[in-house]
Amino acid sequence: MDKRCLGWGVLACASMAYAGDADTPGPRTVASVLEETHSAATEIIRDAGGQFGVGAFIARQNAELLVPQLAAVGAATEGKLVGDLNDVQQSFLNGTLNAADDMRRSERYPRKKAAAMLGQADALLSTLAATYRFPRVTDFSPRYIVAPAKPLAVELVIAGHALDAHSPELTVQGRPCELRDAGAEQLRFLCTLGASVSSRALGYAPMTLTTHPAQPWWAAIVGWFRPDPEPVRYTLALALIPRSVGGFDAMARVNTGDTGSEASVPLAVGEVPWGGTRDIALPDGAIFVTLRCRQADGRVFEDTSSEAPAHPWYATTIDLKTRRMVIRARGLDDALAQP
Structure with missing residues (x-):
């Protein structure tokens, strides 16, 4: 096998080397399992990226x-068969594939399954001598934020293992962040998010974390013989949430005073911010009101003056006697916690 193969090249080269006769099943390679897992991860990134929650x-x-x-x-298991790994490593390898495949098939994206997928890979890396010091990101926060209307300073915290070798760097939307604190298990950055042009669609702010594999204690003594290790880059994305629960429009049916004569009057409502309240005066003579909302996640709800049940993200009160319509929106965290 070509020893120049690195990273995903290792997987491709290993698969070719061990493909053999397509009609003759042979021992399964680690590379083939990793390729299946990578394929599942790619589908998750594509499909979950368009979902709101x-x-x-x-x-x-x-x-x-x-x-x-x-x-x-x-890279650490180049040319190996699954059977070359010990029982614990095989369990973590298969567990990573199974968790990724399970998540790929999911429609609701349970958080426990997402955590299991990454946890299995993290455990596998910790059992391989070549990757024991590999910088592993296991979590970061925040995962989402309301799309800012103007530049906004945000503290980003990244958790994992072996994160502090050399000088870790983080960029958000191409802008470098300031490293405020660095430890092996946590990095803390201060970043500036640019103003978002669109406030109505879910978006993602791209982030790139650049880290380095940690060197053993004796590396400082012999370091002048050894080239610096290649950096490890994580491409991440911070979810940017629309600035409002959604857009609202309403129509009032009004008795004009003439016998049996009615008219439809549009009401200006617009968008309601997370945690906000909108109080709208109803026109004189209103006998029926219809309120329609298209939420930021695409769901559509319709309320009337005769029926206005509470919705996951907001609740409406329509009172014809006092001629008031009030929309009360949940706060973002509370809303996203709803089914």
């Missing part, structure tokens, strides 16, 4: 964290 955000983000870890496993 904390579970979907985390599923996409954990799949992004998984990709460089799979490449590291591939």
Whole structure:
């Protein structure tokens, strides 16, 4: 096998080397398992990235964290069969694939499954001598934020193992962040998010974390013989949430005073911010009101003056006697916690 193959090249080269006769099943390679897992991760990133909800955000983000870890496993197990690994390593390898495949097939993106997918890979890396010091990101926060209307300073905390070798760097939307605190298990950065042009669609702010594999204690003594290790990069994404629960429009049916004569009067409502309240005066003579909302996640709800049940993200009160309509929106965290 070509020893120049690195990262995902290892997986491709190993698969070719061990493919053999397609009609003759042989011992399974580690590379083939990793390729299946990588394929599942890619699907999760694509599919979950278009869904609105904390579970979907985390599923996409954990799949992004998984990709460089799979490449590291591939480099550390080049040319090996699954049977060459010990029982614990095989369990973690298969567990990573099963968790990723389970998440890929999921429609609701449970957070526990997303955590299991990354946890299995993290455990596998810790059992391989070549990746014991590999910088592993296991979590970061925040995972989502309301899209800012103007530049906003945000503290980003990254958790994992062996994160502080050399000088870790983080960029958000191409802007470098300030490293405030660095430890092996946690990095803390101060970043500036640019103003978001669109406030109505879910988006993602791209982030790149650059770290380095930790060197053993004796590396400082012999370091002048050894080249610096290649940096490890994690491509991440911070979910940018629309600035409002959604857009509202309403129509009032009004008795004009003439016998049996009615008119439809549009009411200006617009968007309601997270945790905000909108109080709208109803026109004189209003006998029926219809309120329609298209939420930020695409769901549509309709309320009337005769029926206005509470919705997951907001509740409406329509009172014809006092001629008031009030919309009360949940706060973002509370809303996203709803089914």
